[in-house]
Amino acid sequence: MAANRNRRLIMWLGMAALALVPPVSLALSQPYYVDLFTRILIFSIAALSLDLIISYGGMLSFGHAVYLGVGAYAVGIADAYGIDSGLFQLLVAAAATAAIATFIGLVSLRTSGVHFIMITLAFSQMIYFLSISVNKFGGEDGMTLNQRGQFGSLIPLDNANVLYYFVFAFLALFLWIQSHLVRSRFGMVIRGARTNPRRMAALGFPVFRYQLGAFVISGVMCGVAGALLAEQALFVSPAIMQWSRSGEIMVMVIMGGMGTLFGPILGAVAYLVLEDVLTGLTQYWGFFLGIILVAIILMGRQGIMSLVYGLRWKSSHG
Amino acid sequence: MAEPLLIADQLTKRYGGLTALDGVSLAVEAGGLHAVIGPNGAGKTTLVAHFAGELIPNSGSIRFAGEDITELPAYARAARGLSRSFQVTSIFGDLSVADNVSLAIQAHAGHSFRFWRAAEEDEVLRAPALQILADLGLADRAQESAANLAHGEKRVLEVAMVLASRPRLLLLDEPMAGMDPGDAVRIVKLLAELKRRYTILLIEHDMDAVFGLADRISVLVYGQVIATGTAAEIKGNEEVRRAYLGDEEVA
Numbered sequence A: 001m002a003a004n005r006n007r008r009l010i011m012w013l014g015m016a017a018l019a020l021v022p023p024v025s026l027a028l029s030q031p032y033y034v035d036l037f038t039r040i041l042i043f044s045i046a047a048l049s050l051d052l053i054i055s056y057g058g059m060l061s062f063g064h065a066v067y068l069g070v071g072a073y074a075v076g077i078a079d080a081y082g083i084d085s086g087l088f089q090l091l092v093a094a095a096a097t098a099a100i101a102t103f104i105g106l107v108s109l110r111t112s113g114v115h116f117i118m119i120t121l122a123f124s125q126m127i128y129f130l131s132i133s134v135n136k137f138g139g140e141d142g143m144t145l146n147q148r149g150q151f152g153s154l155i156p157l158d159n160a161n162v163l164y165y166f167v168f169a170f171l172a173l174f175l176w177i178q179s180h181l182v183r184s185r186f187g188m189v190i191r192g193a194r195t196n197p198r199r200m201a202a203l204g205f206p207v208f209r210y211q212l213g214a215f216v217i218s219g220v221m222c223g224v225a226g227a228l229l230a231e232q233a234l235f236v237s238p239a240i241m242q243w244s245r246s247g248e249i250m251v252m253v254i255m256g257g258m259g260t261l262f263g264p265i266l267g268a269v270a271y272l273v274l275e276d277v278l279t280g281l282t283q284y285w286g287f288f289l290g291i292i293l294v295a296i297i298l299m300g301r302q303g304i305m306s307l308v309y310g311l312r313w314k315s316s317h318g
Numbered sequence B: 001m002a003e004p005l006l007i008a009d010q011l012t013k014r015y016g017g018l019t020a021l022d023g024v025s026l027a028v029e030a031g032g033l034h035a036v037i038g039p040n041g042a043g044k045t046t047l048v049a050h051f052a053g054e055l056i057p058n059s060g061s062i063r064f065a066g067e068d069i070t071e072l073p074a075y076a077r078a079a080r081g082l083s084r085s086f087q088v089t090s091i092f093g094d095l096s097v098a099d100n101v102s103l104a105i106q107a108h109a110g111h112s113f114r115f116w117r118a119a120e121e122d123e124v125l126r127a128p129a130l131q132i133l134a135d136l137g138l139a140d141r142a143q144e145s146a147a148n149l150a151h152g153e154k155r156v157l158e159v160a161m162v163l164a165s166r167p168r169l170l171l172l173d174e175p176m177a178g179m180d181p182g183d184a185v186r187i188v189k190l191l192a193e194l195k196r197r198y199t200i201l202l203i204e205h206d207m208d209a210v211f212g213l214a215d216r217i218s219v220l221v222y223g224q225v226i227a228t229g230t231a232a233e234i235k236g237n238e239e240v241r242r243a244y245l246g247d248e249e250v251a
């Protein structure tokens, strides 16, 4: 279908542009851009993971940053115990977020609507306050890591460009997986359960287990993002899973375009670049960010993606 | 004699002070069309929801194919072949017509923890879905978004989804609801055809359709079955006449 082809084209172009960030920042002698965009790619993964459950699955999780936090703390704690294998750290982060997401999902997916929002928020607050109160791992002040995870001499994460492409590879992998997943049988079940759960049950689908599956996949994806954030910043603190962070990730998804695959990535780029630019210009950056956000949302249901579609439409007709 | 395919025994459902089902007992024999008629608010849809597993009765029991299913969740009943349609059209408007039917096929084609292959390109789902659409005369609408169908076509899709879910018993809740007479004739023909292949429990308002199609008829009034019998028996029943049928309709 034409819409599908367009979507795939935007995905390829967008990823190609992101792949050019290190050489461009080198040409501009602005190494800072590599750091900024590493962070942006990490949040892109988080936004992508949230998009899966809120847009396709209709599960309005308002505590998604908790998986960032759990993934990051998994790496931080592994590091504190002297485990420096990067692969092992990532596996610990994935396992920890899978366990937490399973638990949160088992409880909260029994509810829906506002209750679901509240209960996912409540769980994330619980874990947030837990991270504040455990002094062994830095408490409120957070913990500093000794070094980045080791992936052998071929992948020295201490090199900013290597770290960038390392994160890029994860984003590309997850985007690829998600583009298949949402059209697969599994994807059809969670999408059907969003629009008409009653009919899905009448057709014979035990929707709960599929929703839980999507919830856990999304949590693990976001957990990997959290682990990468810890590797990049070499620092982990409770702030990473504050409820406002969950809100930011949701804003990225809505801003970029819900259920458009590449949209949430565009949203993460737009949000964090705007934040970066506006904080340099004015102390009221939050206000202006808000105005821009409202404008983007008024542009269409698919956020920035509707703008991209609009351009393509015009160019092919004129 | 074999046990009837579906048996309701003394089903009672209360909503606060309102008793929507008041000791309903009913037996649907395998291989026929059993119609349930009754005035608005009699409890017909409530009864279907109990058979489909969306509602659990306050008391009473339901047996299907020799098994007590009173407490079984809806999806598990559908897996056993109890397949319902909805009086208020309940399709996936954001999906194509073919996707709607494919989804019904998928529900009975093993588990759905399959993450890679596009369901749309899966012949195992697509081929039988297109076949059903062709049988029901919707083949040329297969790629259309379901939301764009005309009302009559949506009602046909509603039935197509039931047929796609490997039913042993069709629970059809007013399949002709809101249709204009021309489209309704199409559905009546379809039902006459389907009743040779399936056991059907039909909820319907249209008396002509019911008397023409049904092997047995139960009359539900205020949550109670006041009569069950053949078309002739129901037409001749004094109580039914008084409670429900206008005299001119019976003549």
Ligand SMILES: Nc1ncnc2c1ncn2[C@@H]1O[C@H](COP(=O)(O)OP(=O)(O)OP(=O)(O)O)[C@@H](O)[C@H]1O
Residues within 6 Å of the ligand: B015, B018, B020, B038, B039, B040, B041, B042, B043, B044, B045, B046, B047, B087
């Ligand atoms: N969820 C509910 N809460 C309270 N009352 C309900 C509920 N659902 C149905 N009822 C009531 O139960 C009675 C039976 O409703 P039901 O929908 O089963 O009737 P029906 O025979 O299908 O009517 P119709 O011919 O209009 O479709 C009605 O009086 C209705 O108002």
Ligand SMILES: [Mg+2]
Residues within 6 Å of the ligand: B044, B045, B046, B087
């Ligand atoms: Mg009804």
